[in-house]
Amino acid sequence: MSIFSCVMGDVQDVLRQVTQQANIVEDTMGNIRSGMQPLAGGAWTGAGADAFVDEVQSRLLPEIGALIASVMGFGGGINSAMGIIEQADNDVNNVVGGIADVFDSIF
Numbered sequence: 639m640s641i642f643s644c645v646m647g648d649v650q651d652v653l654r655q656v657t658q659q660a661n662i663v664e665d666t667m668g669n670i671r672s673g674m675q676p677l678a679g680g681a682w683t684g685a686g687a688d689a690f691v692d693e694v695q696s697r698l699l700p701e702i703g704a705l706i707a708s709v710m711g712f713g714g715g716i717n718s719a720m721g722i723i724e725q726a727d728n729d730v731n732n733v734v735g736g737i738a739d740v741f742d743s744i745f
Contacts, residue, residue: 649720653713660709667702670694 676682678691 646720646724649716653716656709656713660706660713663702663709664706667699667706670699670702 674691674694677687678695682690
C-alpha cells in the first residue's frame with residue numbers, strides 16, 4: 639500500500655474543486671464578454687462609455703484570463719508533482735519488497 643494513497647485522494651479532490659472554480663471564472667468571463675456586446679455596439683455612447691468598454695476589454699478581461707491560466711497551471715503542476723511522488727512511492731515499495739523477499743529467502 640502506498641504511503642501517500644490517502645493524501646493523493648484528498649489532493650485530487652482539491653484539484654477538482656480548483657478546476658471547477660476556474661471553470662466558473664471562465665463562464666463569468668464569457669458572461670462579461672456577452673454583456674459588453676450591447677455596450678460596444680452603441681447601447682451606451684460617449685467618452686465614459688468608450689472608456690468603460692476599453693477598460694473592460696484591455697484590462698479586466700486579460701486579467702481574468704491570466705487568473706484562469708494561473709489556476710489551471712497550478713493544477714497542472716500539482717498533477718505533475720503527484721505523478722512523480724506516486725512513481726517514487728511505487729519505486730520505493732518495489733525496492734522494499736525486494737529486500738523483504740531476500741530476507742524471507744534467508745530466514
